[in-house]
Amino acid sequence: MEPIRIIRSRTVVVAKDNIDTDQIIPARFLKVTDKKGLGKVLFSDWRYADGGVPRPEFVLNQPAAQGCHILVAGDNFGCGSSREHAPWALVDAGFQAVVSTSIADIFKNNALKNGLVPVVVDRASHAAFIASPGTEVEVDLEARTITVPGGAKATFPIDGFARYCLLNGVDELGYLISQEESIARYEKDAPSRS
Amino acid sequence: MEANIKPRTLFEKIWDTHVVKPETADTPAVLYIDLHLVHEVTSPQAFSILRERGLKLRRPERTLSTMDHSTPTTPRGADGRYVYGDAQCEAQVAQLSRNTADFGIELHQLGGSAHGIVHVMGPELGATQPGMTVVCGDSHTATHGAFGALAFGIGTSEVGYVLATQCLLQRRPRTLLVKVDGRLGAGVSAKDLILAIIAKLGVGGGTGYVAEYAGPAIRALSMDERMTVSNMSIEMGARAGTIAPDDTTYQYLAGRPKAPSGKAWDAALARWRRLATDEGARFDREVSLDASTLEPMITWGTNPAQAIPVTGAVPDPAQAADPGARASMESALRYMALTPGKPIMGQPVDVVFIGSCTNSRIGDLREAARIMRGHKVRLRTLVVPGSAAVKKAAEAEGLDEVFREAGAEWREPGCSMCIAMNGDQIGRGQYCVSTSNRNFEGRQGAGGRTLLASPATAAASAVAGKVADPRRTGEA
Numbered sequence: 001m002e003p004i005r006i007i008r009s010r011t012v013v014v015a016k017d018n019i020d021t022d023q024i025i026p027a028r029f030l031k032v033t034d035k036k037g038l039g040k041v042l043f044s045d046w047r048y049a050d051g052g053v054p055r056p057e058f059v060l061n062q063p064a065a066q067g068c069h070i071l072v073a074g075d076n077f078g079c080g081s082s083r084e085h086a087p088w089a090l091v092d093a094g095f096q097a098v099v100s101t102s103i104a105d106i107f108k109n110n111a112l113k114n115g116l117v118p119v120v121v122d123r124a125s126h127a128a129f130i131a132s133p134g135t136e137v138e139v140d141l142e143a144r145t146i147t148v149p150g151g152a153k154a155t156f157p158i159d160g161f162a163r164y165c166l167l168n169g170v171d172e173l174g175y176l177i178s179q180e181e182s183i184a185r186y187e188k189d190a191p192s193r194s
Numbered sequence: 195m196e197a198n199i200k201p202r203t204l205f206e207k208i209w210d211t212h213v214v215k216p217e218t219a220d221t222p223a224v225l226y227i228d229l230h231l232v233h234e235v236t237s238p239q240a241f242s243i244l245r246e247r248g249l250k251l252r253r254p255e256r257t258l259s260t261m262d263h264s265t266p267t268t269p270r271g272a273d274g275r276y277v278y279g280d281a282q283c284e285a286q287v288a289q290l291s292r293n294t295a296d297f298g299i300e301l302h303q304l305g306g307s308a309h310g311i312v313h314v315m316g317p318e319l320g321a322t323q324p325g326m327t328v329v330c331g332d333s334h335t336a337t338h339g340a341f342g343a344l345a346f347g348i349g350t351s352e353v354g355y356v357l358a359t360q361c362l363l364q365r366r367p368r369t370l371l372v373k374v375d376g377r378l379g380a381g382v383s384a385k386d387l388i389l390a391i392i393a394k395l396g397v398g399g400g401t402g403y404v405a406e407y408a409g410p411a412i413r414a415l416s417m418d419e420r421m422t423v424s425n426m427s428i429e430m431g432a433r434a435g436t437i438a439p440d441d442t443t444y445q446y447l448a449g450r451p452k453a454p455s456g457k458a459w460d461a462a463l464a465r466w467r468r469l470a471t472d473e474g475a476r477f478d479r480e481v482s483l484d485a486s487t488l489e490p491m492i493t494w495g496t497n498p499a500q501a502i503p504v505t506g507a508v509p510d511p512a513q514a515a516d517p518g519a520r521a522s523m524e525s526a527l528r529y530m531a532l533t534p535g536k537p538i539m540g541q542p543v544d545v546v547f548i549g550s551c552t553n554s555r556i557g558d559l560r561e562a563a564r565i566m567r568g569h570k571v572r573l574r575t576l577v578v579p580g581s582a583a584v585k586k587a588a589e590a591e592g593l594d595e596v597f598r599e600a601g602a603e604w605r606e607p608g609c610s611m612c613i614a615m616n617g618d619q620i621g622r623g624q625y626c627v628s629t630s631n632r633n634f635e636g637r638q639g640a641g642g643r644t645l646l647a648s649p650a651t652a653a654a655s656a657v658a659g660k661v662a663d664p665r666r667t668g669e670a
Contacts, residue, residue, distance in 0.1 A: 017521070023634065023635060034242070045641075057263075079397060079398060081332075082236065083236065084236070106347055172363050173355050175247075175363070176359040181359065183224070186226055189212070
């Protein structure tokens with residue numbers, strides 16, 4: 001993974017609340033055995049009419065959305081299934097951060113493992129993002145801040161270890177493997193637990 | 195010294211015994227995983243990680259796999275081969291066979307005697323046990339919490355981590371107590387109870403929490419019913435939903451192939467009996483409801499919290515105080531093409547699906563058969579058992595005959611029309627009363643409209659040809 005520090009981009013806004021992972025990527029696209037190229041089916045049922053014809057009214061199909069790396073979405077983004085295909089599709093489509101008032105647990109965990117920064121902001125800041133789609137904003141992962149349309153900065157929570165991994169472009173697997181001694185000791189010492 | 199020990203919840207007891215390395219400000223806890231369930235959809239890329247990095251599977255004996263999402267629910271053809279929904283489905287299933295063979299993982303193949311939906315199979319084999327940590331690349335892993343296990347869904351990267359290290363990095367979640375007093379009325383099921391709980395808490399109301407379901411109404415439930423409740427914890431955002439083990443749990447487990455036996459059983463029982471939440475233990479949040487006030491529930495919208503009693507009317511967004519909630523309701527009603535204020539009962543239906551990891555166990559099929567017996571279904575009705583063992587048990591009781599005589603399709607086990615990956619799906623604009631867990635847009639097929647309900651309500655609706663109250667089937 002590439003290290004991430006600063007993300008600068010215009011925003012693209014899909015204001016709906018409770019966008020579930022079946023909307024982010026419908027289940028019929030989960031039959032793959034690799035993770036490449038899923039960006040083209042991101043939000044597939046909202047983006048395309050029957051026969052794969054793009055719906056011009058959907059925001060991701062509009063010229064202003066091209067080249068945007070920051071998605072602003074409604075409350076409880078990513079609820080539903082554990083499919084990591086959801087962040088894979090977002091990342092493959094060029095997104096590096098998702099901004100919402102809350103983000104579902106499993107989606108958030110999956111996002112962090114793929115260089116997609118979950119940015120949870122307060123309601124007032126969120127309202128400013130929703131009201132000003134296309135504004136150029138900056139996510140500073142080191143400072144845990146995002147610039148809000150209008151000029152203020154909001155801070156966002158992110159687990160320190162996940163942030164370290166993103167800043168350094170490393171994944172958790174290396175750390176877990178380095179814990180081998182502790183794991184082996186646990187397996188040897190722990191009384192029958194189940 | 196006993197008096198000085200801080201009372202702990204079931205969750206805390208399981209968490210504490212599985213911490214390999216405690217969490218600090220800088221690092222999450224290293225948590226040991228007792229049982230890892232694997233299926234074909236969320237595992238291929240994880241096995242690729244192992245191959246790319248030259249890693250071995252750490253604990254094959256703690257790993258158990260099956261194929262369920264992409265598999266057909268039609269029987270083998272005359273040539274002995276299964277007909278898959280498409281080549282991708284077949285390739286994905288073949289990849290799982292290759293991966294499990296290469297890494298030495300127990301696999302329950304399509305057609306095998308222990309094959310089934312992963313969350314039906316694990317408990318049936320006795321692999322899911324009280325006090326365990328259980329994970330799977332599947333959000334409905336919460337199901338296994340019904341046994342007093344800490345069970346939660348993970349993504350594919352984490353599937354790879356568990357394959358390689360048998361551990362995960364976790365921050366300790368908050369705890370939520372859902373206390374259910376009273377008793378469910380006649381014709382009101384565990385599915386109705388969990389739909390009512392989700393409606394009360396909201397689709398994101400459990401985010402960040404591990405739920406525990408407790409109280410007399412929960413104690414009265416069978417294991418099949420408890421699994422239905424725990425299964426849908428994720429539909430309110432809670433990754434896990436536990437129920438303390440008791441005699442109902444132990445009776446279910448006794449004699450199962452992977453359950454302990456002999457002296458080991460006695461020792462396990464002694465441990466399991468200490469798991470229940472201690473008197474005076476504190477939860478971060480507590481909610482309660484009275485089971486005796488509940489009616490059969492059905493969803494009208496596009497998330498599982500948008501549920502009403504089957505005797506109720508489609509809600510009116512104009513009544514919603516919060517603009518966000520109003521917008522969600524309006525969007526859901528547009529998609530569902532339902533009219534505010536109109537009773538949901540009598541809504542025409544095109545398809546009924548009875549199955550999924552929520553409601554495909556023998557108790558669910560008995561309920562559906564009880565309603566369908568002696569009636570004909572008026573619309574396409576699929577009954578899909580959760581496992582080969584459920585199918586066998588249902589056939590031994592003659593339930594398959596009840597379904598066939600009613601005109602329903604009796605299928606082979608699998609996830610089927612819950613997720614519509616294998617070719618079992620509904621058409622654009624069709625309404626389906628479904629015993630599954632998600633009514634998201636397009637979940638059962640692009641453009642399809644799902645109304646979630648219990649097996650009894652689904653069966654009653656199949657017989658009536660429209661949304662019906664299972665307490666009234668047979669009335670003129």
